[in-house]
Amino acid sequence: MTWTQYLPPLLKGAQITVTISLASIALGAILAFAAGIARTSSNRILSGIAFVYIVLFRGTPLLVQLFWFYYALPLIGISFDPITTGIMTLSLLTGAFGAEVVRGALLSVPHTQLEAARALNFSKSYTLWHISMPQAVIEMMPAFGNLAIQNLKDTALVSLISIADLTFQAQSMRNITLDSATVYTLTLVGYFIIALCLMLVMRFIEKKLRRGPAFPRSAHS
Structure with a gap:
């Protein structure tokens, strides 16, 4: 087989x-914001649930989570x-790591701004x-x-639960053709x-x- 014949299954x-x-x-981004905000909450129950979720998924291997x-x-x-299993597991893992990014970014907002918001009688x-999140989101983006x-x-691991992803297709073709060099080179490029x-x-x-306004308009403008 020529390398072009490998392309259709790899593209699929x-x-x-x-x-x-x-x-x-x-x-995962939705879970990250939910858990990250919960971790900064004064509600101990919400914060505790978020903490358990984060520690559980950050502290266990993705492969074991998939199999479980x-x-x-x-x-x-x-x-x-x-x-669905693959998407769900990867979402939970990404959300757990992302939650710490969200929490750290929210905590990095200058405390003086929060005090000013309280002085102006803004709700939490x-x-x-309108104050913490717009600034925090910019800091979150690199992470x-x-x-x-x-x-x-990490999606490469979903091939182990019979999902015909890029890695699964590559392994299948390699088993048939024994052309490891070409198949895996194309997979790396993909x-x-x-x-x-x-x-x-x-x-x-x-x-x-970053090009947007650093702060939103006030509620009274």
Whole structure:
């Protein structure tokens, strides 16, 4: 087989890889903001739940998490198809790491600004979303960019639960053709191209945010 004959199955696998990665990044970002905000909350129950979630998923291997959701969870009557399992597990892991990024960025907002907000009798929710968050999001972007790339690389493990992603397709073709050099070189190039596109998108978003106003208009303007 020539290298061009490897492209159709690899491209098919790449589509699944991109779908899983983008979906889990989006859901992971939502979880990251929810858990990160909860960790900074004065509500001990919310903060405690977020802490347990973060420690659990940051402290256990992704491969074990995948196997637990795919093989162990069905034993108690809860099961998901492979792609849903992959997206869910990657989302939970990305959210756990992202939550610490969110928490750190929120805590980096100068305390004097929070005191000024209290002096102006702004509510906690208004202070969070209109003063702290706009500044914190800009600081989060480089770390979120790194998490997005890590998420993409982690998708290679979903092939172990029978998802025909890029890695799965590469391994299947390698087993048939024994052409390891060509197959895995094309696979590396495929992941590199996807990662490059992802980096460009994240940097574009970061630049857009940095060009925006540092502070939102006041509620009374």
